[in-house]
Amino acid sequence: MVDAGVTWTDERVELLKKLWSDGLSASQIASELGNVTRNAVIGKVHRLGLSGRAKDKTDATAARPRKAPRAPSAPAPIAPAVRNNVVIAPIPRTPVVEEASEVLADVDMAIPMSERVTIxxxxxxMCRWPMGDPTKPEFRFCGARSITGLPYCNHxxxxxxxxxxxxRRERKVVRA
Structure with missing residues (x-):
């Protein structure tokens, strides 16, 4: 397959290999080579099997200006949205009830089959929480009264x- 408009001469390939091993990004290499896109550089690197990168950045990349890292932004507070001079109230978050994990595991068993509903x-x-294996005829949905505007019941x-x-806290507990 030949890249349209890109001629990969031996000299350009050697320069690509050198710049890649120096740790330059595909965009930087594309601008150094000229008349080649970042994606063409990535494709050629892949076809050449160049996976190793320099651990330390060399003088070639140190001399290049780098963008200053942005400070992390604080999460935006929930504020009413304004659209066409109409204020739209934010959807209030439902309070999360703290429950033991073993209670959460047994929630499917707590709802009798007679109260569960089919599609x-x-x-x-009605609550659309799926219960059971969808490939089995016993598959049902919770069916309890759902919260207005949400597809599920409180639980x-x-x-x-x-x-x-x-x-995040639960993932750390699982990993430990």
């Missing part, structure tokens, strides 16, 4: 919508 019986105001919403900090 045909599911209505707009399943607390399982589905966890704050990021809580999810």
């Amino acid at each position: 045909m019986d599911l209505r707009e105001s 399943h919403a607390s399982v589905a919508y966890q704050p990021v900090a809580d999810r």
Whole structure:
């Protein structure tokens, strides 16, 4: 396959290999070579099998100006949105009820089969939390009263919508 408009001469390939081993990015190499795109450089590097990169940046990259790292931005507060002179109120977050993990595991068992609903019986105001294996005829949905504007009941919403900090904390516990 030949890159349209790009001629990879032996000299250009050697320069590509040198710049790549020096640790330059594909964009920097493309600008050094001229008349070649970043994607063409990436493709050629891949076809040549050049995977190793320099551990330390050399003088070639140190002399190049680097963008200053941006300070991390604080999460934006939830504020009403303004659209066409109409203020749209933010959707209030439902309070997350702290429960033991073993209670969460047994939630599917706590709802009797008689209260669970099939896809045909599911209505707009019912919880759409899936229960069981979708390939089995016993597959059902929770069917409890859902929170207005959300597809789940209070309990399943607390399982589905966890704050990021809580999810990270749970991952650390699992890894330990």
